[in-house]
Amino acid sequence: MLPLSERRPPGARRFALPAWLCALSFAVLAAVVLAVTPPSRAAASTTIAGATTTATTASATTATTASLTTQVSTEPFKARENYFCTRIPALVTSKTGVLLAFAEGRTRLTTTGCHDVGDNDLVLKRSLDGGATWEALQVVVGAGDALAHGNPAPVVDAVTGRITLLYSSSDWNRDAAKPSRSGFARTVHAVHSTDNGLTWSAGVALPQLKAAGWSWVSTGPGHGIQLDRGPHHGRLIVPGDHTAGSNTTAGAHLSYSDDGGLTWQLGATTAPVAKSGSYPAELTVAQTVDGGVYVNARNSEPTRCATNEHRLETTSADGGASFAAPFTPVANLDTSPTFGSLLRLHAQDRDGKPNRLLYSGPSRLGAGPLEDRRELAVRSSYDEGKTWKTVGTLVSAARTGYSDLTVLSSGSIGVLYETAGNIPHGNVVFTAFTEGAMDTAEKELRRPRTADTRERAAGEPGNHAVIHGGAALGARGSGKAMEFDGQDDYLRLVCSPSLRVDDRNFTVTAWFRHTATTGTLPIVWAYGMPGTDPLKKGRHFSVRAEPGTGTADVLRATVGTDIGSTEVTLPSSYNDGGWHHVVFTRDSLTLGLSVDGGVPATAVMPAGNSATERNLTPTGEFNIHIGARPDFPNQPAGVAQLFRGTLDDVRLFQRALTPDEATLVRDGSLAVATEDERLRLGFSTIW
Known part of the structure; x- marks a missing residue:
């Protein structure tokens, strides 16, 4: 030795x-x-002498x-x-x-x-x-x-x-x-x-x-x-x-x-x-x-x-x-x-x-x-690993x-x-x-899910949402919707190839209802966040209500690429307690944001020199959050960006819907652009 x-x-x-x-x-x-902890040197001796060795200890606790x-x-x-x-x-x-x-x-x-x-x-x-x-x-x-x-x-x-x-x-x-x-x-x-x-x-x-x-x-x-x-x-x-x-x-x-x-x-x-x-x-x-x-x-x-x-x-x-x-x-x-x-x-034959x-x-x-x-x-298996x-x-x-x-x-x-x-x-x-x-x-330990109910090809998996916190089904008319308490409730779509927007056109739609008077209430937030991940460079899209007073009371939608972020706003957070339907689109370089079929507010993204510079989706793994900013539960002190209210019928399409198609979605049609539909959360069941 x-x-x-x-x-x-x-x-x-x-x-x-x-x-x-x-x-x-x-x-x-x-x-x-x-x-x-700040940089420190472990207490250590230059010889190993069994139990009497100078030891680095951490106090035991119950x-x-x-x-x-x-x-x-x-x-x-x-x-x-x-x-x-x-x-x-x-x-x-x-x-x-x-x-x-x-x-x-x-x-x-x-x-x-x-x-x-x-x-x-x-x-x-x-x-x-x-x-x-x-x-x-x-x-x-x-x-x-x-x-x-x-x-x-x-x-x-x-x-x-x-x-x-x-x-x-x-x-x-x-x-x-x-x-x-x-x-x-x-x-x-x-x-x-x-x-x-x-x-x-x-x-x-x-x-x-x-x-x-x-x-x-x-x-x-x-x-x-x-x-x-x-x-x-x-x-x-x-x-x-x-x-x-x-x-x-x-x-x-x-x-x-x-x-x-x-x-x-x-x-x-x-x-x-x-x-x-x-x-x-x-x-x-x-x-x-x-x-x-x-x-x-x-x-x-x-x-x-x-x-x-x-x-x-x-x-x-x-x-x-x-x-x-x-x-x-x-x-x-x-x-x-x-x-x-x-x-x-x-092993039962040995210890009973x-x-x-x-x-x-x-x-x-x-x-x-x-x-x-x-x-x-x-976690445990009682049948030698056949099931867990x-x-x-x-x-x-x-x-x-x-x-x-x-x-x-x-x-x-x-x-x-x-x-x-x-x-x-x-x-x-x-x-x-x-x-x-x-x-x-x-x-x-298995978190409940709520189903992606869009039409899918045989064998294609659904983009089912994982439920975090205590988000629960509530009522919306004769149907159901998902309620969020603003404390720890949110949904998460685990990444799949079909949820990649990349540099393509897209449309996000959702019904929302809230009465918040302060804060930022994310409705949908896909992928990352600007300035927090240099590897992903802030690629994202989001729709969020920002209740406040005067000009601070807005509904905001944003996108981020490798060359910067662009946003479009409407002059209300729609916090009247009624149901409202939001539509957010990217059509080439034009962003459009509308509520309840109104005239959309628009903004133009930077052109970029390549598809990469117009890409909204990280190259690697990602999550899409419903009702939360992506950094929850690790948000900085004083930040609580969680939705407080109710959401329903959240959909994602991989193309820009026409105004007529958006109206059909708002009216509840399930037969709109189904070949381009990548997500439909109808919130009818939790399983």
Whole structure:
């Protein structure tokens, strides 16, 4: 073993900045979305001396997160503590009950970067008291080099107590502005510890875990497992994924060891599939009661808006040597594209309790890797992963990313997960709770929907709206409408290709009613917001009532492109408590806004030099909000842009309707421009 004290100690991390740069860093940090404490250095000794090591501690608390009562909640890895940020958590419990929390320690490349590529190390903190306190940070891999190390995948051999950490490494172009691994071989390596993570062996390359023709290989992330039943009893299994064919095809695989982690073989491997479609990555595994392996994976569909099924699954019946079937979508598991973790909690033939698997991951349905990584929850399967309950336990309502699960020596459940302020990663938090507390806090996690009732081609999915808060059906004449309380009620249309307006003409129509005298009441707000997302450059369209006095009382519609925003207004917010019908169109470069069939107010957009400069839709993922500004619930203090009133019959057409067609829509016709209709929310049912 090579003691960590003989490698680069954590206190010697290349993070000593001159005073002027520290000041600049802090100024930049204030504008960056990571919500962290000011830059600080972790208390750390230069030698690792077991339980007496100078420790970075976070006081244990008995807290209530949402309705979940936790035993402990601490923050083992904080952004700006030794590293610019920490990501990709992995968690295991040693044979003797020591908790080992791993993560990627990522160095700063740019003022806003927490980059996958860069001079990234694999770091560790140990806890001897169930996560209440954590020892000093250890650099397990990367202390003596500037390589890009990542994807920690630890696994514990219950026989010897040996802990093996598989990980992936590559060089990179050393370009801080545009970091890239392109052209550099990525390989799998392993380090071992036989003393509960106090010391670690030197890294050993495992070239056999990267098949010929693979251009990329990755481990985990997250913990591996050991089989403890069946013909492969004692086998260690760590999942991974890879790409091939000049990075044009992708696949998933399992690696296994039959000697406690000393040697490894490549096992199950999927047939290559094109990266242009759905494919599995970032796998997590759990043993089934028949000795098999259940495999759950992130759906890495590159066009994330093409699907709402963000998890894939399969099994292995031969100890991970092969997959029993191709990966297929996991039903009824609302989540976003991210890594999630599996954990075997009970096996009835051993502890008398119903068979139970746990899964941790964001429970908000959505395609955005940043915006929709929220509401970390633990959900259960009682039939070995065949089905997943839609009820579960909310661990954190905040923005949260990757997570990993373990069972503590006490029998409690531990979760290590990413979180921050306005983005879902940067810090790594640990929390623990009993199974009883988890079950007591269970609630329905699947948010209700209201249906898109437009005519659709056979097999075409509907753009059904997800209901947030307590938005509920109310009355409108003999029919129904959706009521919003102005506190936390809104609807969200998860992105799909058919909701992309791009540079085309369009029409939005809706019935609305309100009596508000102040504030901004969004009726429809699609995509982003001006000035808040430099990558999307404020591409959006919106219609909102702005009640006030005098000239401040308006109905406003806006669009935003890469070259600027344009708005059109009517001199009333229509807050008389009556029903009003709004029509907003883009016809070439002309915007039109009218209410109740009146003469439209108009404005002209900048011409732009290309379709790109006239495009209203972000290139990546998006949401369309009904009744809220897109940044809810993360609006700045004092901002509460939510609709207070009632909406009905919200429609979107991908062309400009004629005045006669708009009249037909207002009169309730369902046969208007159906070939161009992309959304019709009639608010007749909630399901």
